[in-house]
Amino acid sequence: MHELAIAQGILDIALNTAVNHNATSVLGIKVIVGELTGTVPEALEFGFVALAKGTMAENACLSIRIIPLTGHCRDCGSQSSIDKYCFVCATCGSHAVEIITGRELKVESVEVE
Template identity: 35%
Template sequence: MHEVSIAQSLIQILEEEMQSHEGGRLKKVRVLVGELSGVVPDALFFAFEVCSKGSIAEGSALEIVKVPARGVCKSCNREFVPEVPFLICTRCGSPDIEVLSGRELEIDKMEVENGN
């Protein structure tokens, strides 16, 4: 389950980010997860909850936003929605495609509450 290592690296980034919010509490974090990233949202929710215990992310809410896959074919120049896991053009069948979106795995937004 690679979601555990993903959750760990997300939390590591959050801990670094929180250093600039001294005394603040992390309330919510929004993560973009591309359809082609291979991440299972349910598994990531679970891994995040387990891994965040004892970290600055403990008790924060994780929001996962799925980013749909989109590609463009270099042979026929058509934009299309790749059918996972077959990354070939849906019109001409060419495997020479460029993925425009769907591989995202990044923190989009953090909500921090000031603790005072």
């Protein structure tokens, strides 16, 4: 379950942010997760809640925004969503598809008090 390692990274970033701003608690954390990462939001939230117990982030609200997997065809130039990890252009059938979105995994913001 790689979500636990990701949750630990999110918690570390949130706690470091709180310390750097002389805060007493972490109120909220916004995270961007790309579909291609294979991260299960419920598992990520569960891991975060478990790891945050007893820390300044214990009552923090974790907001997860999933970014869909999209691609750009290098042959015809069309842009479309990629369904079921099938990297074939929906317009022309080419396999020359570049990933545009869906690999993201970052903490977008941390709200502290």
